[in-house]
Amino acid sequence: MNRSERGRHEYEGLMGFLPENGLGEVLRTSPQMYETVVEGAFGGALSRPELSRRTRELATIAIVAAAGGAERRLASHVRGALRQGVAPSELLALCEHVAVYAGFPRALDALVVVNEILEEAGIPPQPTLHKVALADHETVVAQKGDSGPTVILSHSLGVDWRMWEPVMERLSHGRRVLAYDMRGHGSAAGAPRPFTMDDTARDLLGVLDAFDADTAHVVGLSMGGGVAQTVAVRAPERVASLALLATTDYPFPAFEDRARSAEADGMEAQIVPTLTRWFTPEALATNPWGVRYARERIRRFHPADWAAAWRAFKGLDVQDRLASLAAPTLVLAGERDASTTPEIMSGIAERIPGSTYQELPGVPHMQTLENPVQVAEALDAFLPADR
CATH class of the missing domain: 1.20.1290.10 (AhpD-like)
Known part of the structure; x- marks a missing residue:
């Protein structure tokens, strides 16, 4: 040549x-x-x-x-x-x-x-960002859509609201969609620590209060799913429906190990074990935006915030109260999720009366970052909208 x-x-x-x-x-x-x-x-x-x-x-x-x-x-x-x-x-x-x-x-x-x-190129505008003061810290809330039922999205440990960006446009058709930074994450890094899952639940409710939403359709992935479940059992009157993605209703022994590893070894040491839990080998090989974004979020995380988040997640205590949930619930599992496996997710569905279990073929743990179209379709079909 x-x-x-x-x-x-x-x-x-x-x-x-x-x-x-x-x-x-x-x-x-x-x-x-x-x-x-x-x-x-x-x-x-x-x-x-x-x-x-x-x-x-x-x-x-x-x-x-x-x-x-x-x-x-x-x-x-x-x-x-x-x-x-x-x-x-x-x-x-x-x-x-x-x-x-x-x-x-x-x-x-x-x-x-x-x-x-x-x-x-037909690419929709970025979400509108709002600074919101909560009880003991400030966060950022991204908004897509101005009318219709309120949907609030709670992200995974280690990232921020942008984890939801690939699905927000689809969900905003006929809905008001809010995605916020959990305490210790993104714009809320350095929030008071230690904290508990009850604290994270109060934060989510504080975001709803800031947007004058008495109730909302609550969606959470991984730790965000733990937050969503905590809200559902602590304040069921605020939850119009519940969507649980790639999550657990009980803590894993590894949570404390991950906290200690960040404290002892720093954040660079967390990148490989975390990304290989979150993504498929194919995504890691091709390095699309979702992988790049997740890698940088982990790399820039403060070890103390990381450890505090894992220790909060370690305190998840909802399993015995799931049977009392009355809100419509979708349990969305990824077929290739090596972290919160279909077996774990189907167990959650069995413990929530009347819930719907759906397994997405070929999808790993970080559902919205690797397979946003499938996730958006499933959530769009489940969540009510004004159309």
Whole structure:
């Protein structure tokens, strides 16, 4: 493969179409410039594997945005970044990064271009974020949808509200959907510790109070499912329905081991055992947004918050009271969940009278980050909506 062929191959792999289509005007007006771009750039440095295509597009967007005055080229590379699996939230964060190092005028111009391309691609706007003061700390609540039944989403240990972002758009059709940062997580990192599952339940109810919601459809995944169950048995009058995803109704002995490991070994040591519990080998190999997001959330976690969360989860105490639950309940298991297995999940369903058990084929523990379409479909079918 000569430089021209390598350049054509790399351009098409990056942008999704042949260079003569993307650079047709350049080819027509200056064949020499066309050759320089395709053979010199795409057939040279840009074809080297030391930087992934995704990384190169992020770097290119940052450089072009910082330089300013090349909005057409910036738009082209934003499209290329989306093609390489860069998430909208990553592009928006990149604009914030540019603001720090190149100034707000350049960053704001870049933000306009990014938003235009996201709209062009049919990507829905980001959720609206609200700062909410709870009893002893502040958190952030992401909102999608302004009317209809209120749905509140409680996330897994180790991440934050963005765990729910891949399903929020679908769920917001005819519903008001709220996803918040649990204490010790995300914007609520450093909240008072130690804390208990009862504290996390009061936090969820505090979010509902802040949005004037007397009742809500409560959805929780993993530790978030423990929070949801705790709310359901402590304040059943506030729970219109319950959806339990990849969770447990009793603590595991390993919870204390995970707390101690963070304290002794730090957060880098938590990445491999956690991600291999959460995702399939296929997802870990291809490294999509959900895996990248989860890895960074774990890496940036404060060990004391991590340990406090695991010790709170260790205090989960709901199993003996599940039989009293009257709210409609969906128990959603992943076929390939190695952490909260279908056996564990079906046991929860058996202990909740009238509950519905559903097993998602091929789905691991971190359901919304690896298989959001299947999860959104199941929740959309279960949750009532105004339509």
